[in-house]
Amino acid sequence: MGMTRTQKILARHAGRPEVEEGELLVSQVDLTLANDITGPPAIDEFDKIGRPVFNKDKIALVPDHFSPPKDIKSATLCKHMRDFARKHNITNYFEVGRMGIEHALVPDSGLVAPGELVIGADSHTCTYGAVNAFSTGVGQTDLGAAMASGQTWFKVPKAIKVVLTGKKPDYISGKDVILTLIGMIGVDGALYQSLEFFGEGVGELSMADRFTICNMAIEAGGKNGIFPVDDKTREYLKERGVTRHWEAVEADEDAVYDRTLTIELDKLVPVVAYPHLPENTHPAAEGKDIAIDQVVIGSCTNGRYEDLVSAARILKGRKVDPRVRCIIIPATQEIYKRAMDNGLLNIFIDAGAAVSTPTCGPCLGGYMGILAAGERCVSTTNRNFRGRMGHVDSEVYLASPLTAAASAVTGHITDPREVLK
Amino acid sequence: MSKVWRYGDHVDTDVIIPARYLNISDFKELSEHAMEDIDTTFGPNVQPGDIIVAGRNFGCGSSREHAPIVIQQKGVACIIAESFARIFYRNAINIGLPVLEIGEEAKKIQAGDQVDVDFDKGEIHVVNKGLTIKTHPLPAFVRKIAEAGGLVNYVKGAQD
Numbered sequence: 001m002g003m004t005r006t007q008k009i010l011a012r013h014a015g016r017p018e019v020e021e022g023e024l025l026v027s028q029v030d031l032t033l034a035n036d037i038t039g040p041p042a043i044d045e046f047d048k049i050g051r052p053v054f055n056k057d058k059i060a061l062v063p064d065h066f067s068p069p070k071d072i073k074s075a076t077l078c079k080h081m082r083d084f085a086r087k088h089n090i091t092n093y094f095e096v097g098r099m100g101i102e103h104a105l106v107p108d109s110g111l112v113a114p115g116e117l118v119i120g121a122d123s124h125t126c127t128y129g130a131v132n133a134f135s136t137g138v139g140q141t142d143l144g145a146a147m148a149s150g151q152t153w154f155k156v157p158k159a160i161k162v163v164l165t166g167k168k169p170d171y172i173s174g175k176d177v178i179l180t181l182i183g184m185i186g187v188d189g190a191l192y193q194s195l196e197f198f199g200e201g202v203g204e205l206s207m208a209d210r211f212t213i214c215n216m217a218i219e220a221g222g223k224n225g226i227f228p229v230d231d232k233t234r235e236y237l238k239e240r241g242v243t244r245h246w247e248a249v250e251a252d253e254d255a256v257y258d259r260t261l262t263i264e265l266d267k268l269v270p271v272v273a274y275p276h277l278p279e280n281t282h283p284a285a286e287g288k289d290i291a292i293d294q295v296v297i298g299s300c301t302n303g304r305y306e307d308l309v310s311a312a313r314i315l316k317g318r319k320v321d322p323r324v325r326c327i328i329i330p331a332t333q334e335i336y337k338r339a340m341d342n343g344l345l346n347i348f349i350d351a352g353a354a355v356s357t358p359t360c361g362p363c364l365g366g367y368m369g370i371l372a373a374g375e376r377c378v379s380t381t382n383r384n385f386r387g388r389m390g391h392v393d394s395e396v397y398l399a400s401p402l403t404a405a406a407s408a409v410t411g412h413i414t415d416p417r418e419v420l421k
Numbered sequence: 422m423s424k425v426w427r428y429g430d431h432v433d434t435d436v437i438i439p440a441r442y443l444n445i446s447d448f449k450e451l452s453e454h455a456m457e458d459i460d461t462t463f464g465p466n467v468q469p470g471d472i473i474v475a476g477r478n479f480g481c482g483s484s485r486e487h488a489p490i491v492i493q494q495k496g497v498a499c500i501i502a503e504s505f506a507r508i509f510y511r512n513a514i515n516i517g518l519p520v521l522e523i524g525e526e527a528k529k530i531q532a533g534d535q536v537d538v539d540f541d542k543g544e545i546h547v548v549n550k551g552l553t554i555k556t557h558p559l560p561a562f563v564r565k566i567a568e569a570g571g572l573v574n575y576v577k578g579a580q581d
Contacts, residue, residue, distance in 0.1 A: 024562045037443050041486065048573050066444055073444035080446075123484040123508055139486035139512035145576045153562065187431055188478035192507050221478060223507055277431060364440040364483075383482060385435040387458045 002252030004159040005226050006194040009134040009249055013117045021256075023156045029058070029146055031111055033120030035102055035360075036063040038140050040080040042121050045144025053088045054150030060092040060111060060120075061085050062102040065360045070367040100332025100358045103127040103215060103300035108332060113237060113246035114229050119143065119152055124300050124382065126217045129226035130210035131233055132249055136224045157223045159194035160185075161257040164201025166266035171416050173310065174209030175302060175380065175400035177263060178216040179271045183281030184261065191221035193258060196251065201265045202227060207236045208306035215301045216382050219278040270415050272378070273398035276386045284403045287413025291323070294377040295408040296389075297401050298329030298356070299363045302380035305335045307401040312344045314405035314419055315351040321411030326353035327369045333358060353408070365389050371396075378407040422548060423472045423498055426463060427532035430476035434483040434509065438491050451487060452494035469496030472538070474530045476502065480509025489513040499538055501545065503527045514563050515572040521545070526554045 003011065003018060011019040013027035034042050039061055046053075053059055061081050069075035085093035094105060103124050112118055114132035118125060123137035138152065146152045162181065182189070195217045197210075205213070210227050217225030227233070229248035237246075270284040297303075297311050308330060320326040328348050330336035336358060339345050348355050362369030363381040371377055371390030376397065379389065384396035399407070402416035409419055436459040438451065445451045456463040473479075473492065479502040480488055489512050492500065499519035513520045519540060530536065530547055537546040545554040559567070569575035 024560065037440075038484065038486070040446060045573050049577055071444060073446070077444060077446060121484055121486075123482065125484075137484040137508050139484055139489075139508060139515060141486060141515040141572050142511065145572050149576055187481060188504065188506070191478065191504060218508075221481065221506060364443075365435075366440060383433075383435065385433040385482060387439055388435050390441075392458045 001256060002254035004194060004255045004257070005196055005249045005251045006134055006159060006224060007156055009115055009117055010154055010156055012115065019156045021156050021158050024153060025156060026151050026153050027117060028151050029119050030116040031058050031060060031118045032143055032146050033060045033062070033102060033106060033118065033122065033125060034143055035065050035122055036067050036074065036077050036081055037065045038121030038143065040077045042140040042143040042147065043080060043084045045141050046147045049145065049148045051148040053147055056089050057091045059090050059147055060106055061090055062094050062099055062105060063096065064099060064101050064358065065364065066366050067359060068096045068357065098333060100335070101300045101303055101360055104304055104331035104335065107131060107211070108240055108334065110240040110242045113242050113244060114233065115247045115249045119146060123218045124215050126222065126224045127211050127215040127300060129214035129217065129224050130207060131237065132227060132229045134224055134226065137218060157192055157194050158258045159196050160190055161260040162195055162197050163199040163260060163262045164197060164265055165199050165262060166201055166264045168201065168204040168265040171270060171402060171420065172265065172268045173400040173402060174205060174212035176268050176271050177209070177265070178213045179273050179278065179281050179398060180268055181263060182216065182220045182278050183271065185220055187219060187277050187279045188221040190217065193222055195220065195222045195225040197225065197227045203230060204265055206306055207232055208304040211304065212301055216278070219382060270400060270403045272403060272413055273384055275384050275395040275397065278384060278398060283415070284399065284413055285415040290376065290413045291411060292378050292407055292413065293324065293375040294369060294371065295324060295326040295404050296362050296369055296377060296379040296381060297404050298331060299360065299381040300331065301382045302401050303329055303331030303335070305338055307380065308335065308339050308344050310401040311405040312347045314402060314409060314416060315353065316347045318351055318409050320352040320408045323411050324408050326408040327356060327362065328353050329356045329359060329361065331358055362389055378404045378413060380404050422535045422537055423470050424468065425530055425532055425534045425536055426467065426471060426473045428459065428473065428475040431478045431481055432459065432475050433481050434485055434488040437480065437488040438485065443485065443487060448490050448494055452491040455491035455495050467495045467497065470498050471496070472498050472536055473500045474502070474527055475500070476527065477504050479505050481506035484508045486512045486516065489516055489518050493518045501527055501530065514566060517567055517571045521556050523554060523556050529554065
């Protein structure tokens with residue numbers, strides 16, 4: 001029986017010619033990843049095993065969640081990870097000043113190639129399917145064990161085939177695609193499954209769009225999301241210095257998919273996910289009556305350079321509404337510098353926005369933009385669960401960078417076409 | 422006999438343990454905030470041996486293992502749900518917290534019910550209703566991890 005892309009990668013890493021859905025496998029991993037919240041407890045689990053690291057070049061440690069440290073407890077967690085990195089001579093430890101939000105930083109650092117298998121102690125590790133890798137989130141115990149053994153166990157998943165058709169309008173981004181998809185299937189619509197993307201619409205999407213889409217596969221309950229390799233992928237990998245041998249992975253012609261969904265890119269409208277689930281999607285144009293207090297543009301979902309360019313398209317020559325705090329967070333130091341060199345940061349600051357050093361900060365209610373009771377935020381982040389960005393009685397509305405920036409300008413939820421026209 | 426704490430669909434990791442507390446590295450201290458944003462009565466009143474019963478997609482969201490850990494720290498004997506988010510499910514197995522996925526049958530168990538779980542037979546007895554729900558036994562691979570006392574011991578055992 002034919003295999004999906006995901007099944008092929010899992011089989012290859014388990015040394016098996018073929019695998020079947022539902023089977024349990026032990027697979028080799030090409031990279032393990034942890035951050036300042038999950039890294040320290042993963043290190044504690046690793047230490048209990050009492051073995052050396054499986055490969056000092058294949059462990060990435062990124063202090064990004066509460067980093068630069070927001071308080072003494074966070075600093076202690078960061079120090080725990082830093083001490084471990086020094087003790088084991090870990091190649092890919094990224095210190096403040098060179099770090100970034102892990103899921104933007106790791107692929108941009110050339111650490112992921114097509115066909116590779118990555119696990120990370122962070123649920124948004126599924127982001128790297130954008131470069132045709134299998135990547136998924138695990139907990140700290142799984143991660144600690146894999147740092148010692150270089151392998152982990154998987155149940156071979158079923159998959160949903162998502163066919164993208166049509167031409168993508170310039171007011172639509174990857175965020176609108178994935179929010180629309182989650183709205184269609186629900187937050188557990190892809191539970192235990194892969195989301196595999198196909199169709200001529202794939203070529204319409206930038207790599208940034210693809211990263212955003214795979215990033216939020218988890219918000220549909222998915223194990224991973226995965227795109228095919230095309231010229232844009234090859235160009236990206238070249239730019240990121242990936243020179244090692246890799247092989248693109250494509251599904252067999254007779255691969256079995258649990259179901260097939262079609263998304264017509266030309267028919268999409270900018271959407272916003274209302275509190276408190278990412279599946280509560282509504283057209284942005286219907287949000288005029290929802291006044292907001294804050295806008296956040298950033299995160300592992302939408303803090304890439306292309307996202308900042310989208311925000312600048314709206315904010316150039318315009319002002320953030322006086323009632324709104326707009327916080328923009330480039331995802332990595334490199335993106336921050338590029339935005340500075342190309343004048344984007346000037347546009348943001350002239351518009352009255354705050355620009356922060358890279359951090360996950362507000363996305364998970366850490367710091368750098370926490371909401372008070374009764375406050376509302378339009379955010380380009382990935383989750384709008386109750387209390388996610390602060391007080392349990394605050395609200396988060398998920399949107400694309402264009403929609404978020406347009407909403408910052410008007411002070412209420414706004415379809416970006418309203419501002420751009 | 423276990424008291425049931427009943428919750429609905431999509432109980433996410435942000436309400437199980439809000440991220441604002443994740444700078445706390447002592448799990449006992451952290452567990453004082455378990456379920457705080459969905460149910461402020463849980464922390465002060467949950468008793469060792471109580472169980473949680475929920476709807477679909479329990480534990481969706483973050484990969485934070487802090488979520489099953491704080492529930493385990495409060496002495497919860499097992500979680501029964503219609504379905505679990507996959508990372509939470511995996512994390513619970515890895516730390517040795519029993520999780521039973523029983524689909525729509527979970528709807529038959531309500532708050533305040535008295536429940537006995539027989540893990541060997543894979544049976545859930547809702548004692549006050551005289552009801553028995555049959556479940557699938559855990560897969561052999563998962564049982565091996567549980568028997569070893571969690572994944573870390575299992576990996577340790579594999580090298581001996």
